[in-house]
Amino acid sequence: MSELDPLIRRLQSIARLTDAQREVLSKVPFRRALLQPEQHAVSEGERPTHCCLQLSGLMFRHKITSSGGRQILAFHIPGDIPDLQSLHLETMDHSLAAVVATEVALIRHEDIEELVDRSPGIGSMLWRESLIDAAVFRAWIVAMGQLDSSGRLAHLLCEMFTRMAAVGLTEGRSCNLPLTQVELADALGVSAVHVNRTLQDLRRSKLIQFEGGRLTILDWAALVHLADFNPQYLQLRTPPVAL
Amino acid sequence: MSELDPLIRRLQSIARLTDAQREVLSKVPFRRALLQPEQHAVSEGERPTHCCLQLSGLMFRHKITSSGGRQILAFHIPGDIPDLQSLHLETMDHSLAAVVATEVALIRHEDIEELVDRSPGIGSMLWRESLIDAAVFRAWIVAMGQLDSSGRLAHLLCEMFTRMAAVGLTEGRSCNLPLTQVELADALGVSAVHVNRTLQDLRRSKLIQFEGGRLTILDWAALVHLADFNPQYLQLRTPPVAL
DNA sequence: CGAATACTTGAGTGGGGTCAACGCAAGTGG
DNA sequence: CCACTTGCGTTGACCCCACTCAAGTATTCG
Numbered sequence: 001m002s003e004l005d006p007l008i009r010r011l012q013s014i015a016r017l018t019d020a021q022r023e024v025l026s027k028v029p030f031r032r033a034l035l036q037p038e039q040h041a042v043s044e045g046e047r048p049t050h051c052c053l054q055l056s057g058l059m060f061r062h063k064i065t066s067s068g069g070r071q072i073l074a075f076h077i078p079g080d081i082p083d084l085q086s087l088h089l090e091t092m093d094h095s096l097a098a099v100v101a102t103e104v105a106l107i108r109h110e111d112i113e114e115l116v117d118r119s120p121g122i123g124s125m126l127w128r129e130s131l132i133d134a135a136v137f138r139a140w141i142v143a144m145g146q147l148d149s150s151g152r153l154a155h156l157l158c159e160m161f162t163r164m165a166a167v168g169l170t171e172g173r174s175c176n177l178p179l180t181q182v183e184l185a186d187a188l189g190v191s192a193v194h195v196n197r198t199l200q201d202l203r204r205s206k207l208i209q210f211e212g213g214r215l216t217i218l219d220w221a222a223l224v225h226l227a228d229f230n231p232q233y234l235q236l237r238t239p240p241v242a243l
Numbered sequence: 244m245s246e247l248d249p250l251i252r253r254l255q256s257i258a259r260l261t262d263a264q265r266e267v268l269s270k271v272p273f274r275r276a277l278l279q280p281e282q283h284a285v286s287e288g289e290r291p292t293h294c295c296l297q298l299s300g301l302m303f304r305h306k307i308t309s310s311g312g313r314q315i316l317a318f319h320i321p322g323d324i325p326d327l328q329s330l331h332l333e334t335m336d337h338s339l340a341a342v343v344a345t346e347v348a349l350i351r352h353e354d355i356e357e358l359v360d361r362s363p364g365i366g367s368m369l370w371r372e373s374l375i376d377a378a379v380f381r382a383w384i385v386a387m388g389q390l391d392s393s394g395r396l397a398h399l400l401c402e403m404f405t406r407m408a409a410v411g412l413t414e415g416r417s418c419n420l421p422l423t424q425v426e427l428a429d430a431l432g433v434s435a436v437h438v439n440r441t442l443q444d445l446r447r448s449k450l451i452q453f454e455g456g457r458l459t460i461l462d463w464a465a466l467v468h469l470a471d472f473n474p475q476y477l478q479l480r481t482p483p484v485a486l
Numbered sequence: 487c488g489a490a491t492a493c494t495t496g497a498g499t500g501g502g503g504t505c506a507a508c509g510c511a512a513g514t515g516g
Numbered sequence: 517c518c519a520c521t522t523g524c525g526t527t528g529a530c531c532c533c534a535c536t537c538a539a540g541t542a543t544t545c546g
Contacts (some may be wrong), residue, residue, distance in 0.1 A: 051507065060283040063385050071388045073381050074379040085378070091489065093378050093476040101339040117395045120360070127370050128331040130377065135328070135336050137380035138306070139314050144387040145432025149534070189388025194534055228309050334528065391500075437502055439526060487546100494541070503533090509526075516519090 002026035004105060004182060006167070007053055010079030013166040013236055014132060015125045022241040024119050026077070028112075030105040035059075035098035041083070043095045043180075054078050057102025058178060062186065063094040068211040072187035074097070074136060075160060079167050084130050086223070087112055091168035100178050100213075113187045144189055147228065149198045152188045159206060162240045178208050178213030249410070250296055253322030254481055256409040257369045257375060267362050273348040278341035284326070286338045291329045293349040297321050300345025300449035301421060305429070306337040317428035318380060318403060318422075320343070322410045327343075327373050328356055342419050343456075358474065365380035371478070377472075378476040387432055390471065394442045395431045400451060404460060405474050405483045415465070421456030 002008070004026055010016055011025070041052050044063060044133050052059075059076040073094055076082040087109055095158065116123035136159070136162060145157040156175075164175045185192040201231065202208050207223050209216040217223060231240045254260055254268070268374045268438055273296065274445040278284060284295050301321040308381075316337055319325040325339050330352055359366035379402070384456070400420075405457050424442065426437040430436060445451050452459040460466060474483045 010435065063381070065389045066386065067389075069389045070387045073384055085374045088367060089374050089378065089478055090476070094381060117363070117426070119272060124331060127373070129372060131328045131332050134373065134377035134380060137377060137384060138337060140316045140382060141316055141383055141387065142308065143305050144308075145314040145429075146308045147406070182492080185357065186388075191535055192492095193494085193536080197534090200494090232334060235332055425524080434503055435524095437524085438502080440502090443526085489545085491544080492542085498536090499540090500535075502543105503531080507527085507544080510524090510542090512517095512522090512524105513546085514519105516517105 004028065004053065005031070006079035007054055007081075007105075010166045011122075011125050011129070013079075014128060014240070015237065017125075019122075021115045021119060021122055024115065025122065028107055028115055030107045030111075033104050033106055035102045035104060037100050039098050041096045041098070041104060042086070042092055044092050046092050047090050048083060048092065049110060050108050051081050051086060052083050052096065053105040053107055053179075054080045054082065055103040055105055058099040058181070059096060059102055060099055060187075061094050061096050062071075068201065069190065070186045071139075072183065074133070075187070077160075077164055077167065077169060081126075081206055084133070086125060087126075099183065109160075111190075132233075132235050135235065139233050143227070149188065149194055149225055150201055151186065151228065152196050153195065153202065154189070154207070154223045155229055156184070156187060157210075157215060157217075158223055158227045158229040158231075159234075161215065162234060162236075166234070166236050166240060173218075174214060174216040176213060177210075177215040244434055246298075247271065247273070247296065247359040249298055249322035254365075254368050254372070255320075256480075256481070257371060257471040258480065262365075264362060266367055267358065268365065271350060273350045273354075276347050276404045277410045278348055280341055280343050282341050283328070284347060285342070287334055287486075289335050290333050290353075291326060291338050291407065292375075293336065293351050293354060294324050294329060295326050295339065296348040296350055297323050297325065298348055300344055302339060303342055303426070303430075305338050312403075313429045314432065315426065316383075317376070317429070320403075320407055320410065320412060323370075324372065327369060327376070334369065343396045368419075375478050377449050378478065382476050386470070392431065392433045392437055393444055394469055394471065395433070396438065396441050396445065397425060397450070397466045398472055399427070399430060400458060400460075401466055401470050401472040401474075402477075404458065405477060405479075409477070409479050409481075409483060415461040416461075417457060419456060420453075420458040431455075 007023055008025060042048050056078050061073045061082055063071050063073060086092060145153045160177055161175055164170050164242055169175060181195045182192045185195040199210060203241055207219045209218060250267060252434050275294060283375055297319055299321050302325055304316045304325055306314050306316060329335060386395045403420055404418055409415050412418060424438045425435045428438040442453060450462045
């Protein structure tokens, strides 16, 4: 088991990997880095020369508007490469930062290009990964445009739980999700006060438990219904969660 | 000038093309098709074997929620390949349809794969194109989460105008944009009634003119400000519009 | 034991929603 | 050529989800 095991697990969740490909992947050169909470990995406007492969913790991508608002665009878990796009888009249109202390493997663009040249199958997988990233954005747009705050919140929780389950980061019906209400608010496009009340609704209705950075699903079916959640967009190889 | 000229123009707006690459591109085999207004090119759940290269008209991608709402995810103009993602994501998570009568070139996945194998530079461009697609989704998320309805509408208009300008589809400060208020509403996540009032605001403030399917920008600076619009996310090679 | 940081709760407000009617042009067909 | 339909845009009345402001209450931590 290599140090890049989280990546292998992630790719295996969306594609079939041969032993040879696993071998090649585990030999990609990288540099470890530890990010503190709130610390940026890359910021809007920068022109990165590396990609970040997340090894632990929780990260988020966000953008600050000119009026000072913060919109969170995505949350990331171990195995993700949140800034894979920088491989072909020179300039970052948003920032990437850690929610809690997070380890990343920094991989040079040149090394990824070489990997892709040498092993086109892995290239397709990475392309696929970036297309799934886009599919997640689409799901967020649908949630923001069509659902009320409880639906949006439910959708986010369904998505995070499903993604974590796909790479083995859940235990039963629970997973770590150390997000504050302010962070949830900035992701959902509602105020923090309203997230608070919405969370209370979900707790009162016995759909979830959420405290101390840990999420427990109490009623998956009801949550899925509220969120109009269909995991198909995550394009997982093995049918996801059935709690 | 080949029949696939719109694609060449589009790729040239985001990357440098060699004569050889232009040559290769103009020889990709395809089948023409004409879509009527409202007609679907591909629908959610399908597993397409072709990609659609748009040659004329106006298209949109959308998703219907279980409660019957329609969220429009993107609008597309000639030169776009709105379902490029289907190359690496088997199952469509949303639908693609025509707003008005639209010509498309249907290109088989195998032929694209072969093109990419033979000319890796073009492969990178297509990957880049799909990453820009994702960047547009991010911009929509920011608009939906952080802007009020006039800001969102202004953002959409800025984006469409900038994209059309980049491929030579504007005349001065005008362009064709045959969208109904209902379509705008479903894209912005607000009601059609409210789009009507918001459009009136923008007209009254002399920012735009919008009638008969034609958009004219009267005050670009004000529109950009209202939308908090920064075209950087479109990753265009040549700096866009300065009206 | 202050001083953060996160979470709660209440009161008042407003953006945008819904419902419903009406205007107006462009077909279409008798 | 007029009656009818159909699609799109417009307007008004009323309402509610979610926002802001503001003042709490835990917890955690130097």
